[in-house]
Amino acid sequence: MNLLDLFLATAVQQPGHPLIITARDEYTYGDFKLLVDGLIGKLKAQGVKPGDCIGLHYPNSPEYIGLVYAIWGCGACVTPIPVELNPQEKRQIFQHIAIDALLSKTNIIADVAAVQTGEDIIISEQTAFARCIKYLEKPAGFTRLNPAFVRFTSGTTGTSKGVVLSHETVYERIQAANDGLHLDSSDRIVWLLSMAYHFTVSIVAYLTYGCTILLAPNAFGSTIIQLAAKHKATLTYAAPLHYNLMAQDQGSQALPDLRLAIVTTAALDPAVAEAFYQRFQIPLNETYGIIEVGLPCMNLDKPREKRGSVGKLLPAYEARLHTIDQAAGLGEIQLRGKGLIDAYYEPWQERHDILQKNGGWFATGDLGEIDEEAYLHIRGRSKEVISVGGMKFFPQTVEAVLESHPAIQEACVFRYPDERLGEIPHAHVVKTPGIDELPSPKDITAFCAEHLAEHKIPAQITFVDRLLRTASGKLIRNASQLQALGNMNA
Amino acid sequence: MSIQDELYQLIIKRYLMGRVPDGFDKSSNLIDSGILDSFMLVGLVSHIEKQYGVKFGSGDIVTENFNSLPALEAVIQQKLQQKENSDYE
Incomplete structure (x- = not known):
């Protein structure tokens, strides 16, 4: 196809x-x-x-x-x-x-x-x-998959893990998502995210089901509201940043035609959800999207009552929790269903081999719990990805740049909560032995600017004596853990 | 270098890949010209906060503060002044 x-x-x-x-x-x-x-x-x-x-x-x-x-x-x-x-x-x-x-x-x-x-x-x-x-x-076998996309992502181990999605897989994903979204030609969707990162279970679905895309020229709250009002938008697909900026709007323009306000890319701060509701009387629909899986969960039916939940699984998917903390009911979210990843590009690994490791389930690396009404709540992301205003990246790419600075022996980059952008990167760095004069954070920022996009450059860079690691030697990138262990000033 | 100059150079180098569009100068309207899109906004806020040590609240990220380089410089200067005053208190 x-x-x-x-x-x-x-x-x-x-x-x-x-x-x-x-x-x-x-x-x-x-x-x-x-x-x-x-x-x-x-x-x-x-x-x-x-x-x-x-x-x-x-x-x-x-x-x-x-x-x-x-x-x-x-x-x-x-x-x-x-x-x-x-x-x-x-x-x-x-x-x-x-x-x-x-x-x-x-x-x-x-x-x-x-x-x-x-x-x-x-x-x-x-x-x-x-x-x-x-x-x-x-890779051998690439063409056989009928690939539509190869999306480059840096893997958690620092090696490249481009994700291959076939035409068939994308189609399965949009059909699965439309069991919840019910998109049709009467829908007008405000678009704010990067098409380079978001296309499959969104733009392809809109063009398949005959919707109209309203392309926002910028992300200011007033711009989004004016655009949505002028064209009677029925749906917004945006990051927490965008809803936050809309909620801050001092005007009185209502959005009576908006039936869904889809939140993607990062966790939604409950304060932003409430401020948006107070401003527009519209609840925000939290979702759970993963490049390897698609959009298996959306909180469409109880966005206000179940605020903080990404909703129930769509009919095309099943979830199980691989127990980590039985008392807390917490476990790693594992999924199976329609439209799962076709292959990792490098090293080449096809769907069957990826899923076989977990008995046919895709291990997301995210922690969650499922409540008594079957609503999924995300409790932590073990994949360490950082999302700045909806733009995602892995900390390892930033650490590699920091560690290429002659005065830095090793680095740990981690997400830090931010009221406006959702998350921002912070860094702990250890100086190279024998270096007498430490570069200033501004010098390191300027060095990073030569190699990285602006949103990936750490907002705070702190020299520490050593990086904190787990017993098995894995870097601890959890901001609250670092704070609790006294390795953070902030 | 003034704040306006620094931000002008940043926009040219990082967002316009060194190409100055016809008629674009330091007094141009960044929003009406379409230069300041969704992605540049996030990068620009990140840059300003690191470069000038100021913090933009959600209420500061509005078109009036970002529609031109003079408007941006004014809000940055105001924040620097507030910071200086609070440092003295």
């Missing part, structure tokens, strides 16, 4: 229906079909063929969506290159995923010049195509 065909079927049914509305443009399903058709022709003319992997370096825009569908129309798969990353971080993606060519917005292509071979070719007003250096070969 090909996800493009699902969109084409919808486009035939409702050619005049708006697909995406931005501050500058509006595309109907019919317009968008023409856009995608044209792009497919241009990509094929450049030799894009089935089995290729194309890096997509483009900001949120109608063109981003059009290019994804056009790449699929050529039988190729997409690896997003998030535009906000530092050039070195972008190059790292090409070094770990075998990418045949890249598509970039012309005004930012200089950022990926290091991986280009030959000249870039302008294929549309603002889009360039270029062949890339091949740092590695695709």
Whole structure:
């Protein structure tokens, strides 16, 4: 199957229906079909063929969506290159995923010049195509999976673990999610997140079920509210940061058409949930999304009564808790059901092998409990990912940069709660023996800025005598544990 | 370097990849021009807090404070002044 065909079927049914509305443009399903058709022709003319992997370096825009569908129309798969990353971080993606060519917005292509071979070719007003250096070969078995996406993620062990999702898997995920969301052509969805990180159980679902995407030009509360009110938005899909900024709005504009306010990317502070409710009389719907699984849980029916819960499992999924603390009813959340990961890219590991380790269940690494009414509550994330205003990364990538500084022997980066952004990174660092003069935190920040995107640079850097580790030698990255053990000033 | 200059250089280097759009200067409206998108907002707040040692509350992250570099400089200066006053108390 090909996800493009699902969109084409919808486009035939409702050619005049708006697909995406931005501050500058509006595309109907019919317009968008023409856009995608044209792009497919241009990509094929450049030799894009089935089995290729194309890096997509483009900001949120109608063109981003059009290019994804056009790449699929050529039988190729997409690896997003998030535009906000530092050039070195972008190059790292090409070094770990075998990418045949890249598509970039012309005004930012200089950022990926290091991986280009030959000249870039302008294929549309603002889009360039270029062949890339091949740092590695695709894994055997890759093409057989019918991949739609290879998403680069840094694994918890510091090694790359790109995630491969097939067309079939994405389709299973959106069908499973729509058992709860009930999306249809009457839905108008405010979009605020990065399309490079969020696309499968969102944009693909919207285009499949005939919805209209309202692309927010920025994340200020007043902007989001005005956009939602003007177009009678029925759904918002956003991070806690966005709901917090909306809740702070001093105006009186109501959002009477909003039926779901989906919270994703990070845990929701109950104070933000209450402030949003007080401002709009609308409860926020907390969810549980995992790249390897999809969106198995959404708190759709009791968002206010069960605040703090990510809801019940959707019908397509089952969960079990691998007991860690029996008295507290706490355990590692393990899941099975539709649309689970097809493969980890490096080292190559297919679904069957990933799941076999846990008897057919996917071990999320997150801690949770399930209450007497079957609502899941997340009690801790063992995967240590940090989400700054909805932009996620693993601490190991930041630690590697810190440890490349000559004055730093080792580093521990951990998430720290933040009222506005949800979480921010903090770092503990140990100086290299023999270094007399310590660099200032500002010097280290400037060093990090050469290698990392701004949101990944630690907000606080503290020199400590040693890093705290568990008995087995694993770094302790839990802020409250570090505080309790006296290793933190804050 | 003034705060405006520093932020202008940051925006050009990190968010516009060294390319200055036609008509963009230090007095340009960052919001109407579409330059300040959702992702740049998070990065810009992170940068300002680290660079100037000030803290933006949720109520400070509003269009009036971010629509231009002079507006941003004014709010940063105000926060620096408040910080200095509280340090003396």
